[in-house]
Amino acid sequence: MRNKTRRFALGVVAAVVAALATPSPAAASSFEHVNLGDSFSAGTGVLPLAPGTPLRCLQSEQNFAHIVARTQDHDLTDVSCGGAATDDFYSPQFEGARAQFDALSPSTDVVTVMIGGNDNGVFSGAIAACVSALANHPDATNPCEQQNGSTFEDKIVDITLPSIRQALRDIHTRAPDAKVIIVGYPWLIPAASTCEPLVPVALGDVPYLRNLQATLNEAVRQAAADTDTTFVDMSVVSEGHDACQPVGVRWVEPLLFADQFVPLHPNALGEAAIAAAVTEALTA
Numbered sequence: 001m002r003n004k005t006r007r008f009a010l011g012v013v014a015a016v017v018a019a020l021a022t023p024s025p026a027a028a029s030s031f032e033h034v035n036l037g038d039s040f041s042a043g044t045g046v047l048p049l050a051p052g053t054p055l056r057c058l059q060s061e062q063n064f065a066h067i068v069a070r071t072q073d074h075d076l077t078d079v080s081c082g083g084a085a086t087d088d089f090y091s092p093q094f095e096g097a098r099a100q101f102d103a104l105s106p107s108t109d110v111v112t113v114m115i116g117g118n119d120n121g122v123f124s125g126a127i128a129a130c131v132s133a134l135a136n137h138p139d140a141t142n143p144c145e146q147q148n149g150s151t152f153e154d155k156i157v158d159i160t161l162p163s164i165r166q167a168l169r170d171i172h173t174r175a176p177d178a179k180v181i182i183v184g185y186p187w188l189i190p191a192a193s194t195c196e197p198l199v200p201v202a203l204g205d206v207p208y209l210r211n212l213q214a215t216l217n218e219a220v221r222q223a224a225a226d227t228d229t230t231f232v233d234m235s236v237v238s239e240g241h242d243a244c245q246p247v248g249v250r251w252v253e254p255l256l257f258a259d260q261f262v263p264l265h266p267n268a269l270g271e272a273a274i275a276a277a278v279t280e281a282l283t284a
Contacts (some may be wrong), residue, residue, distance in 0.1 A: 035065035045262030142204030198254030
Protein backbone atom coordinates (compact mmCIF):
# COMPACT_ATOMS: atom_id res chain seq x y z
CA MET A 1 0.00 0.00 0.00
CA ARG A 2 2.88 2.33 0.87
CA ASN A 3 4.48 1.68 -2.55
CA LYS A 4 1.21 2.42 -4.33
CA THR A 5 0.85 5.67 -2.40
CA ARG A 6 4.44 6.64 -3.25
CA ARG A 7 3.92 5.85 -6.96
CA PHE A 8 0.70 7.87 -6.98
CA ALA A 9 2.41 10.85 -5.32
CA LEU A 10 5.28 10.69 -7.77
CA GLY A 11 2.79 10.52 -10.62
CA VAL A 12 0.98 13.61 -9.35
CA VAL A 13 4.25 15.51 -9.04
CA ALA A 14 5.25 14.49 -12.59
CA ALA A 15 1.88 15.60 -13.96
CA VAL A 16 2.13 18.97 -12.22
CA VAL A 17 5.66 19.52 -13.52
CA ALA A 18 4.57 18.60 -17.05
CA ALA A 19 1.59 20.95 -16.86
CA LEU A 20 3.80 23.81 -15.72
CA ALA A 21 6.40 23.10 -18.38
CA THR A 22 3.89 22.81 -21.25
CA PRO A 23 1.28 25.56 -21.37
CA SER A 24 -2.17 24.49 -22.46
CA PRO A 25 -3.42 25.80 -25.83
CA ALA A 26 -5.79 28.11 -24.01
CA ALA A 27 -2.89 29.69 -22.13
CA ALA A 28 -0.70 30.23 -25.20
CA SER A 29 -0.37 33.87 -26.16
CA SER A 30 -0.46 35.20 -29.72
CA PHE A 31 1.22 38.51 -30.52
CA GLU A 32 -0.37 39.86 -33.71
CA HIS A 33 2.07 41.67 -35.97
CA VAL A 34 1.05 43.30 -39.26
CA ASN A 35 3.64 44.52 -41.75
CA LEU A 36 2.67 47.10 -44.35
CA GLY A 37 4.49 48.99 -47.06
CA ASP A 38 6.48 49.04 -50.25
CA SER A 39 9.36 47.06 -51.76
CA PHE A 40 11.82 48.10 -49.05
CA SER A 41 9.40 46.68 -46.49
CA ALA A 42 8.69 43.61 -48.63
CA GLY A 43 12.38 42.90 -49.13
CA THR A 44 11.87 42.82 -52.88
CA GLY A 45 14.91 41.28 -54.51
CA VAL A 46 15.94 39.09 -51.57
CA LEU A 47 15.34 35.37 -52.03
CA PRO A 48 13.56 33.18 -51.18
CA LEU A 49 10.12 34.63 -51.79
CA ALA A 50 7.55 34.35 -49.02
CA PRO A 51 5.20 31.45 -49.80
CA GLY A 52 1.53 32.20 -50.29
CA THR A 53 2.06 35.85 -51.23
CA PRO A 54 1.19 37.46 -54.60
CA LEU A 55 4.07 36.91 -57.01
CA ARG A 56 3.85 40.50 -58.25
CA CYS A 57 4.70 41.74 -54.76
CA LEU A 58 8.03 39.87 -54.72
CA GLN A 59 7.80 39.71 -50.95
CA SER A 60 10.81 38.05 -49.34
CA GLU A 61 10.79 35.44 -46.61
CA GLN A 62 13.89 37.25 -45.33
CA ASN A 63 12.49 40.76 -45.12
CA PHE A 64 12.87 42.62 -41.83
CA ALA A 65 9.35 41.88 -40.61
CA HIS A 66 9.76 38.14 -41.12
CA ILE A 67 13.08 38.25 -39.24
CA VAL A 68 11.54 40.19 -36.35
CA ALA A 69 8.52 37.89 -36.21
CA ARG A 70 10.70 34.78 -36.07
CA THR A 71 13.02 36.10 -33.37
CA GLN A 72 10.25 37.66 -31.27
CA ASP A 73 7.73 34.85 -31.78
CA HIS A 74 5.12 37.09 -33.42
CA ASP A 75 2.13 35.91 -35.42
CA LEU A 76 2.93 37.83 -38.62
CA THR A 77 0.54 38.98 -41.32
CA ASP A 78 2.70 40.59 -44.00
CA VAL A 79 0.88 42.43 -46.79
CA SER A 80 3.82 44.59 -47.90
CA CYS A 81 4.23 44.68 -51.66
CA GLY A 82 6.76 45.95 -54.16
CA GLY A 83 5.64 49.15 -55.85
CA ALA A 84 3.15 50.09 -53.14
CA ALA A 85 2.33 53.71 -52.39
CA THR A 86 0.17 55.09 -49.61
CA ASP A 87 -2.92 54.82 -51.87
CA ASP A 88 -2.48 51.04 -51.82
CA PHE A 89 -3.20 51.01 -48.10
CA TYR A 90 -6.79 51.92 -48.92
CA SER A 91 -7.52 50.02 -52.15
CA PRO A 92 -6.09 46.96 -53.95
CA GLN A 93 -2.79 47.60 -55.68
CA PHE A 94 -3.71 45.22 -58.50
CA GLU A 95 -6.35 42.64 -59.31
CA GLY A 96 -6.13 39.76 -56.89
CA ALA A 97 -4.53 41.84 -54.15
CA ARG A 98 -6.29 43.40 -51.20
CA ALA A 99 -6.05 46.79 -49.62
CA GLN A 100 -3.20 46.60 -47.11
CA PHE A 101 -5.32 48.16 -44.37
CA ASP A 102 -7.63 45.14 -44.52
CA ALA A 103 -5.01 43.28 -42.47
CA LEU A 104 -5.45 45.63 -39.50
CA SER A 105 -7.89 45.06 -36.65
CA PRO A 106 -8.46 46.12 -33.04
CA SER A 107 -6.57 42.97 -31.95
CA THR A 108 -3.38 43.96 -33.79
CA ASP A 109 -0.51 44.36 -31.32
CA VAL A 110 2.21 45.87 -33.49
CA VAL A 111 2.36 47.42 -36.95
CA THR A 112 5.57 47.93 -38.91
CA VAL A 113 5.68 49.94 -42.10
CA MET A 114 7.95 51.50 -44.70
CA ILE A 115 6.21 53.79 -47.20
CA GLY A 116 6.59 57.01 -49.17
CA GLY A 117 9.32 56.25 -51.69
CA ASN A 118 6.85 55.38 -54.43
CA ASP A 119 4.50 58.27 -53.82
CA ASN A 120 4.71 60.62 -56.80
CA GLY A 121 7.45 58.41 -58.25
CA VAL A 122 10.06 59.93 -55.95
CA PHE A 123 12.70 57.16 -56.02
CA SER A 124 12.18 55.81 -59.51
CA GLY A 125 11.53 59.20 -61.07
CA ALA A 126 14.55 60.92 -59.56
CA ILE A 127 16.97 58.08 -60.31
CA ALA A 128 15.71 57.76 -63.88
CA ALA A 129 15.96 61.51 -64.39
CA CYS A 130 19.53 61.66 -63.09
CA VAL A 131 20.75 58.64 -65.08
CA SER A 132 19.22 60.14 -68.21
CA ALA A 133 20.75 63.54 -67.47
CA LEU A 134 24.24 62.05 -67.29
CA ALA A 135 23.71 60.11 -70.53
CA ASN A 136 22.59 63.24 -72.35
CA HIS A 137 25.09 65.63 -70.74
CA PRO A 138 28.17 63.54 -69.87
CA ASP A 139 30.39 66.58 -69.31
CA ALA A 140 28.00 68.48 -67.04
CA THR A 141 28.62 68.65 -63.30
CA ASN A 142 25.04 68.37 -62.03
CA PRO A 143 22.71 68.11 -65.05
CA CYS A 144 19.90 66.43 -63.09
CA GLU A 145 19.73 69.20 -60.51
CA GLN A 146 19.88 71.82 -63.24
CA GLN A 147 16.97 70.22 -65.07
CA ASN A 148 14.74 69.35 -62.13
CA GLY A 149 15.62 71.77 -59.35
CA SER A 150 13.29 71.35 -56.36
CA THR A 151 10.58 69.46 -58.29
CA PHE A 152 11.00 66.18 -56.43
CA GLU A 153 11.49 67.79 -53.02
CA ASP A 154 8.40 69.94 -53.48
CA LYS A 155 6.31 66.83 -54.15
CA ILE A 156 7.60 65.21 -50.98
CA VAL A 157 6.80 68.22 -48.82
CA ASP A 158 3.49 69.12 -50.44
CA ILE A 159 2.02 65.67 -51.20
CA THR A 160 3.99 62.78 -49.70
CA LEU A 161 4.26 64.13 -46.15
CA PRO A 162 0.49 64.73 -45.77
CA SER A 163 -0.22 61.30 -47.29
CA ILE A 164 2.08 59.50 -44.83
CA ARG A 165 0.72 61.51 -41.93
CA GLN A 166 -2.87 60.60 -42.80
CA ALA A 167 -1.95 56.95 -43.36
CA LEU A 168 -0.39 56.74 -39.90
CA ARG A 169 -3.46 58.33 -38.33
CA ASP A 170 -5.63 55.76 -40.06
CA ILE A 171 -3.40 52.91 -38.89
CA HIS A 172 -3.86 54.07 -35.30
CA THR A 173 -7.62 54.25 -35.84
CA ARG A 174 -7.83 50.72 -37.25
CA ALA A 175 -5.42 49.23 -34.70
CA PRO A 176 -5.95 51.47 -31.65
CA ASP A 177 -3.96 49.33 -29.19
CA ALA A 178 -1.02 48.59 -31.47
CA LYS A 179 2.49 49.92 -31.24
CA VAL A 180 3.06 51.47 -34.66
CA ILE A 181 6.61 51.66 -36.01
CA ILE A 182 7.53 53.39 -39.27
CA VAL A 183 11.02 52.90 -40.65
CA GLY A 184 13.05 55.44 -42.58
CA TYR A 185 14.97 54.44 -45.69
CA PRO A 186 18.65 53.43 -45.50
CA TRP A 187 21.01 55.51 -47.60
CA LEU A 188 21.05 54.59 -51.28
CA ILE A 189 24.14 56.61 -52.18
CA PRO A 190 27.00 58.30 -50.29
CA ALA A 191 27.08 61.96 -49.32
CA ALA A 192 29.42 63.19 -52.01
CA SER A 193 31.80 60.69 -53.64
CA THR A 194 31.24 59.30 -57.11
CA CYS A 195 28.98 56.29 -57.60
CA GLU A 196 29.94 55.44 -61.16
CA PRO A 197 29.63 52.91 -62.63
CA LEU A 198 27.45 51.27 -59.97
CA VAL A 199 24.96 54.14 -59.91
CA PRO A 200 25.65 56.15 -63.07
CA VAL A 201 24.82 59.72 -62.10
CA ALA A 202 26.98 62.83 -62.42
CA LEU A 203 29.27 63.62 -59.50
CA GLY A 204 27.41 66.85 -58.75
CA ASP A 205 24.08 65.02 -58.72
CA VAL A 206 25.16 62.61 -55.96
CA PRO A 207 24.54 65.19 -53.20
CA TYR A 208 21.38 66.25 -55.06
CA LEU A 209 19.93 62.74 -54.79
CA ARG A 210 21.25 62.34 -51.25
CA ASN A 211 19.49 65.53 -50.16
CA LEU A 212 16.32 64.33 -51.83
CA GLN A 213 16.40 61.13 -49.78
CA ALA A 214 17.11 63.16 -46.64
CA THR A 215 13.98 65.20 -47.39
CA LEU A 216 11.93 62.01 -47.73
CA ASN A 217 13.26 60.58 -44.48
CA GLU A 218 12.53 63.87 -42.75
CA ALA A 219 8.96 63.69 -44.06
CA VAL A 220 8.62 60.19 -42.60
CA ARG A 221 10.07 61.38 -39.29
CA GLN A 222 7.75 64.40 -39.17
CA ALA A 223 4.68 62.30 -39.98
CA ALA A 224 5.65 59.93 -37.16
CA ALA A 225 6.09 62.79 -34.70
CA ASP A 226 2.72 64.26 -35.67
CA THR A 227 0.88 60.99 -35.04
CA ASP A 228 2.60 59.60 -31.93
CA THR A 229 4.23 56.88 -34.04
CA THR A 230 7.63 55.35 -33.30
CA PHE A 231 10.18 56.33 -35.96
CA VAL A 232 13.15 54.09 -36.67
CA ASP A 233 15.90 56.21 -38.21
CA MET A 234 18.13 54.17 -40.52
CA SER A 235 20.22 57.13 -41.70
CA VAL A 236 22.89 56.93 -38.99
CA VAL A 237 23.38 53.17 -38.90
CA SER A 238 23.35 52.85 -42.70
CA GLU A 239 26.05 55.46 -43.25
CA GLY A 240 28.85 53.81 -45.19
CA HIS A 241 26.62 50.92 -46.29
CA ASP A 242 25.12 52.54 -49.40
CA ALA A 243 24.89 50.97 -52.86
CA CYS A 244 28.29 52.30 -53.90
CA GLN A 245 30.16 50.22 -51.32
CA PRO A 246 31.77 46.79 -51.93
CA VAL A 247 29.95 43.48 -51.63
CA GLY A 248 29.67 42.50 -47.98
CA VAL A 249 29.70 46.14 -46.86
CA ARG A 250 26.74 47.57 -48.72
CA TRP A 251 23.20 47.09 -47.44
CA VAL A 252 21.66 48.28 -50.70
CA GLU A 253 22.45 46.81 -54.10
CA PRO A 254 23.58 49.19 -56.88
CA LEU A 255 21.71 50.02 -60.05
CA LEU A 256 24.27 48.18 -62.18
CA PHE A 257 26.14 44.96 -61.33
CA ALA A 258 23.75 44.15 -58.50
CA ASP A 259 24.00 40.82 -56.69
CA GLN A 260 20.23 40.38 -56.68
CA PHE A 261 17.53 40.55 -59.32
CA VAL A 262 16.04 43.87 -58.13
CA PRO A 263 18.67 46.64 -58.01
CA LEU A 264 18.83 49.70 -55.77
CA HIS A 265 17.00 47.88 -52.99
CA PRO A 266 18.14 46.47 -49.65
CA ASN A 267 19.94 43.16 -49.82
CA ALA A 268 19.85 40.47 -47.13
CA LEU A 269 22.34 42.42 -44.99
CA GLY A 270 20.17 45.52 -45.29
CA GLU A 271 16.97 43.73 -44.29
CA ALA A 272 18.78 42.17 -41.33
CA ALA A 273 20.02 45.61 -40.27
CA ILE A 274 16.50 47.04 -40.45
CA ALA A 275 15.26 44.07 -38.42
CA ALA A 276 17.83 44.77 -35.72
CA ALA A 277 16.80 48.42 -35.52
CA VAL A 278 13.09 47.56 -35.39
CA THR A 279 13.71 44.92 -32.70
CA GLU A 280 15.54 47.51 -30.61
CA ALA A 281 12.59 49.88 -30.94
CA LEU A 282 10.15 47.11 -30.00
CA THR A 283 12.03 46.04 -26.91
CA ALA A 284 13.12 49.46 -25.67
